[in-house]
Amino acid sequence: MPNYSELVQKLSSQLEIYDAQEATSLVNWLLEHHLGLRRVDMMHFLEEKDLPEKLFEDLDRLKAGEPIQYVLGKAPFYGREFLVNSSTLIPRNETEELVHLILKENKSSGLKILDIGTGTGCIPISLALELDHAEVYGLDISEEALEVAQKNAKLLHASVNFMKCDILEEHPPVEDLDILVSNPPYIPEKGKSEMHRNVLDFEPGLALFVPDQDPLLFYRVIAEKGKKLLKPGGKLYFEIHEEFGNEVTSLLGKLGYSEVRLLKDLNEKDRIVVGKWEAGS
Numbered sequence: 001m002p003n004y005s006e007l008v009q010k011l012s013s014q015l016e017i018y019d020a021q022e023a024t025s026l027v028n029w030l031l032e033h034h035l036g037l038r039r040v041d042m043m044h045f046l047e048e049k050d051l052p053e054k055l056f057e058d059l060d061r062l063k064a065g066e067p068i069q070y071v072l073g074k075a076p077f078y079g080r081e082f083l084v085n086s087s088t089l090i091p092r093n094e095t096e097e098l099v100h101l102i103l104k105e106n107k108s109s110g111l112k113i114l115d116i117g118t119g120t121g122c123i124p125i126s127l128a129l130e131l132d133h134a135e136v137y138g139l140d141i142s143e144e145a146l147e148v149a150q151k152n153a154k155l156l157h158a159s160v161n162f163m164k165c166d167i168l169e170e171h172p173p174v175e176d177l178d179i180l181v182s183n184p185p186y187i188p189e190k191g192k193s194e195m196h197r198n199v200l201d202f203e204p205g206l207a208l209f210v211p212d213q214d215p216l217l218f219y220r221v222i223a224e225k226g227k228k229l230l231k232p233g234g235k236l237y238f239e240i241h242e243e244f245g246n247e248v249t250s251l252l253g254k255l256g257y258s259e260v261r262l263l264k265d266l267n268e269k270d271r272i273v274v275g276k277w278e279a280g281s
């Protein structure tokens with residue numbers, strides 16, 4: 001009878017598109033999901049014939065390059081599990097850092113917050129659950145993404161008002177915000193050639209790409225609209241492409257934001273820009 005690690009080895013060797021360590025951890029993730037067991041529980045008694053058919057179907061999807069979060073329909077974010085599907089971006093670690101920064105810098109009760117381009121709703125739901133009595137809104141152009149966000153809010157017992165809005169064309173129906181946050185599409189189309197197949201083939205283009213000739217499109221429109229959306233002293237938090245730190249920083253300065261800061265992520269890449277809106281700036 002093969003032991004647990006032989007079985008993992010056998011299954012993970014089929015995931016040729018991943019390196020060995022990554023393939024092993026994906027297989028462990030699948031086994032845990034399908035058997036409801038932790039790795040330590042499985043050490044002695046697992047045989048291939050005991051595994052459910054669905055696990056092998058999922059293994060085939062992994063072989064084809066589909067990210068495991070889509071295969072399992074869920075992804076971890078800031079200590080909670082969020083539903084994901086092909087209409088939503090898979091929440092990233094960098095975005096957890098953005099949420100963490102907002103929480104660290106804003107501790108008052110009753111803050112009014114809007115997240116633009118909400119996807120799974122991971123940002124507003126996390127903020128609503130971590131902050132005291134916050135009034136939180138999230139918008140997206142994609143109805144399918146908003147459906148996922150609504151489900152996540154319900155499952156996680158978070159109170160967030162979601163709305164459909166094309167931020168490039170419409171003005172969101174909220175005002176007097178303490179915090180405006182956005183992780184908008186920010187990858188120039190020309191960057192496609194350098195991207196992994198499992199991002200390109202499976203994640204929604206609507207969530208990722210901006211025209212090559214105007215990579216700051218969303219930042220400019222959101223920061224411009226932010227002047228009306230934010231209350232005096234309100235703050236704008238952007239997640240950014242690592243190559244556009246200086247451009248987004250100077251854009252906010254030009255538009256009249258004060259105390260503009262550019263912050264790095266844990267990988268030492270420029271990742272977050274923050275600005276403050278003062279009345280009459």
Ligand SMILES: C[S@@+](CC[C@H](N)C(=O)[O-])C[C@H]1O[C@@H](n2cnc3c(N)ncnc32)[C@H](O)[C@@H]1O
Pocket residue numbers: 088089090091092095116117118119120121122123139140141142145165166167168169183184185186206207208
């Ligand atoms: C990079 S994803 C961020 C998703 C989520 N906030 C996160 O951090 O995981 C950008 C989101 O913006 C949405 N989006 C794209 N164009 C938009 C537009 N014109 N107006 C509003 N939302 C838009 C996409 O549907 C996508 O959900």
